[in-house]
Amino acid sequence: MKKHQILAIAAHPDDVELCCAGTLALLSNQGLSVAIIDLTKGEMGTRGTPELRIKEADAAAKIIGASRYNLGLPDTMLNNKRELQKEIIRAVRLIQPEICFINAENDRHPDHGHAHKLTMDALFYGGLQKIETSHNNEFQKPWRPSHIFSYMQDTPFEPDVVMDISETMEAKIEAIMTFESQFNVKPAEGEKSTYISDPAFLEMIKSRARVFGHQIGATYGEPFKYHGGPIPLKDLSPFLSNKRVR
Numbered sequence: 001m002k003k004h005q006i007l008a009i010a011a012h013p014d015d016v017e018l019c020c021a022g023t024l025a026l027l028s029n030q031g032l033s034v035a036i037i038d039l040t041k042g043e044m045g046t047r048g049t050p051e052l053r054i055k056e057a058d059a060a061a062k063i064i065g066a067s068r069y070n071l072g073l074p075d076t077m078l079n080n081k082r083e084l085q086k087e088i089i090r091a092v093r094l095i096q097p098e099i100c101f102i103n104a105e106n107d108r109h110p111d112h113g114h115a116h117k118l119t120m121d122a123l124f125y126g127g128l129q130k131i132e133t134s135h136n137n138e139f140q141k142p143w144r145p146s147h148i149f150s151y152m153q154d155t156p157f158e159p160d161v162v163m164d165i166s167e168t169m170e171a172k173i174e175a176i177m178t179f180e181s182q183f184n185v186k187p188a189e190g191e192k193s194t195y196i197s198d199p200a201f202l203e204m205i206k207s208r209a210r211v212f213g214h215q216i217g218a219t220y221g222e223p224f225k226y227h228g229g230p231i232p233l234k235d236l237s238p239f240l241s242n243k244r245v246r
Contacts, residue, residue, distance in 0.1 A: 001069055004035035007097035007145070009088070011078060011115035012042040013057035013070070014179045018205055019151035020101050021064055022165030022172040023222050028065030029168065035095050036061055036068045039088070039115055040075040046194050048181030056182075060175040078114040080121060088122035090133040093140040100145045101224070108154040116150065120227070123148060149224040152208075159223035160231060162212045164242070166219040169209060176202065217244035 006027050010016045016024065016036050028034045038057060041050035048056070054070060061068035071087050078084065092100075100123060103115040125131050127144030134140060149161065165172065176183060185197040195201060212221035 001035075001091060001094040002067070003094075003096045004033040004067065005097060006032050006034045006099050006101075007037065007092070007095050008035070008066075008101040008151075009037045009039065009103070009115075009119050011039050011103050011109075011111040012045070012075070013038045013040075013053045014042070014060075014176070014182055015103065015112070015153070016101075016151075017060050017064075017172070017175045017179065019104075019153055020222055020224075021060070021175045022168045022209070022220065023101070023151075023163045023224075024066055025064045025168040025171040025175075026163065026165055034064065034066040035097070036064075036066050037088075037091055037095075038068070038070045039073045039078060039118075040111075041070060041072060042075055044075040045182070047185060047197065048179075052181055053179070056179045059178040063171055063175040063178065076111060078111055078118050080114065080118045084118055085122040085125055086131075086133055088119060089126040089131065090135060090140065092123065092126050092145070093133060093143045094135060096143050097145050099147045099149070101149050101151055104150050104153040104155065104157070105225070106155055106157075112153050120148070148227040150227065152223045152225075157223075157225055159212070160226040161224045162216045162221040163224070164213065164216060164218040164220070165209065165222050166213065169220040172209075173206070176205070216242070 008016045024034050042053045043050045102119045103112045105116045127142045129142050184199050187193050209220040212223045213219045
């Protein structure tokens with residue numbers, strides 16, 4: 001692992017693609033260094049093997065323009081305990097991101113909410129010197145990102161920020177579709193469709209991007225919740241550079 005300005009952390013491979021791939025691709029296109037950490041290999045999913053899902057995730061990361069790592073934590077068992085916190089703390093201290101994107105606080109899939117709490121605590125505790133971690137037998141210095149955003153998953157929320165991903169929506173869909181084991185899967189004989197394998201699920205993802213894009217006067221948008229109080233500004237350049245059409 002190496003230093004990156006932007007880090008997205010997800011419970012499963014494909015969480016990032018569904019929820020913030022357009023934003024990550026946009027930031028990468030702007031010259032920022034982007035990394036993704038998948039906490040698990042998604043080994044408890046109905047379809048696909050851990051090996052296949054990592055292969056799919058790596059292909060998606062290339063489309064997004066991001067480095068990608070997998071911590072191999074246990075799928076469906078993302079308990080908020082120090083052992084798992086330290087795995088995240090160690091990785092974040094290596095990457096030293098300024099901005100983090102993480103799972104939603106409340107969602108249909110329990111892993112997403114559990115990952116949110118686990119990650120939020122790990123990001124805070126990573127700034128404490130007395131919580132010790134090491135890499136290559138060297139003591140790591142504390143690190144805490146300056147800004148944390150939650151991306152929207154299945155359960156809607158009122159966003160604090162919507163990113164205009166009109167220019168990277170195509171890349172987002174392409175990245176999602178690298179997960180051939182998960183999305184738009186035609187069931188084998190005697191096999192049932194799952195919630196995410198049904199083509200209607202991907203249509204919902206596209207429609208949601210349209211809805212949030214419309215809210216900011218863009219074609220496509222990705223919504224986020226900002227953690228840590230009011231959003232800090234030093235000037236109004238974000239508003240002067242974006243003219244919303246109503």
